[in-house]
Amino acid sequence: MASGQCLCGAVRFSLTVEPRFFYRCHCSLCRKQTGVGHNLATLVNVRDFRWEEGQTVIASWRKPSGYRNDFCSQCGSTVPNILRETPYFWIPLGLLDVQSSMACVGDFCTDDAMPWDQQRSEKSHPTAPDSLGFLLRELQVDVD
Numbered sequence: 001m002a003s004g005q006c007l008c009g010a011v012r013f014s015l016t017v018e019p020r021f022f023y024r025c026h027c028s029l030c031r032k033q034t035g036v037g038h039n040l041a042t043l044v045n046v047r048d049f050r051w052e053e054g055q056t057v058i059a060s061w062r063k064p065s066g067y068r069n070d071f072c073s074q075c076g077s078t079v080p081n082i083l084r085e086t087p088y089f090w091i092p093l094g095l096l097d098v099q100s101s102m103a104c105v106g107d108f109c110t111d112d113a114m115p116w117d118q119q120r121s122e123k124s125h126p127t128a129p130d131s132l133g134f135l136l137r138e139l140q141v142d143v144d
């Protein structure tokens, strides 16, 4: 069990699982989305995710390529969104209240990383994950 909320608390959600793994993406979009060198995120099966409050204040920005940033229209925090047409939710790690340690399963798009963004795990990938299946396996997400 885990829960999460945005900066102002208007958007709240809960998980019936406690994520143990996350990944970093260093691409230019994730950099702009977060305002720092990379994002940290994990995925959960939709059946393990529940909105608790605030779905109506969520705004969404989408690129034609499919990249999407859902955010709280009150405070600007990036909030979870459903990963395209998949049964998985993308969760920005900083919103979670998980207190146990979590392990990074990999860094992606490291070819796009800025010179001042040096943090890397043992598994460094120059590009985005080859497939969602690969990422799900790395994160040990419950798949149907």
Ligand SMILES: [Zn+2]
Binding pocket: 006, 007, 008, 009, 010, 011, 072, 073, 074, 075, 076, 077
């Ligand atoms: Zn908010």
Ligand SMILES: [Zn+2]
Binding pocket: 025, 026, 027, 028, 029, 030, 031, 109
């Ligand atoms: Zn990215």
